[in-house]
Amino acid sequence: MIKRILLIISLIFVFNSCKKNDQKLNKKTHDLIISNKSLSKTNNSLLYINDSLNKVIKSMEIEVSNLKKEDSENIYSRTPNYLKRFFPSKISLFKYIFEEVKKHNEIKAFLYHSDIFLDKILQSKNDNESFLNSLNKKNAFTYFFKTTLRDPKIILNLFSTEEKNEIFTIIKTSNWYKESDIKNNINALLLTYQDIENTETPDEVYKKIQSDNYDKWELTSEDTTDALTFTNKYGTFCCNGMLRYCQLFWSRRNIEGNKKVVFNLIKEFNEFDKTHHYE
Structure with a gap:
């Protein structure tokens, strides 16, 4: 149990x-x-x-x-009415500036004497409608030039391939292109860029150029000197003030951050002769 x-x-x-x-x-x-x-x-x-x-x-x-x-x-479609009433297309905008350039056979003379880029009244941006409506054709262009962004993407995409070809053709087939010193100056710009970029410290060189604290001849290759050498009835000279201009040109493009895009655009224009047989 x-x-x-x-x-x-x-x-x-x-x-x-x-x-x-x-x-x-x-x-x-x-x-x-x-x-x-x-x-x-x-x-x-x-x-x-x-x-x-x-x-x-x-x-x-x-x-x-x-x-x-x-x-x-559609970049030009964003262009304000104050400009479009004078320039209905990008080609018309180009033709206006080209007519101004053609008044001078020397690029230096155009840069020194034309005030199309230099109106001091139009240096700063002013969106006041009455101000914009008061602009004439010349001032409208100047104001647009002064206030347009220098962004590389805008420069790169401003013109289509067809528009660039049309612009290049207009320039290359003109008597002005054949008779002026533009070809030498284009070559000088390309060579000056390479002179600067081939230095050990390009960024430092650009700063020295901007401050005018440098020897311009130390930066200059023989090819660049040859491109800027010209002969007239008084003799043979270099460089008619253009060497300093070319170096300053690239210093400004460096500050704006668009030097490579601008260089490639100028190079494309320069090589347009070979691809379209205009020489």
């Missing part, structure tokens, strides 16, 4: 122990389920964030693409 009682007690103890273990197991299982649900929610949240980021990135890529398209195709 006593043995039976002990057996029953043992069975009860084992049953209770199993029940407690089962309860602990159930609790752990429940905790794991909750943890799994939490991880699942976290994962879903991360997937949502990742999806959102991808949408933002895609949207930004589309926006950048549209901006590039706008720069290359």
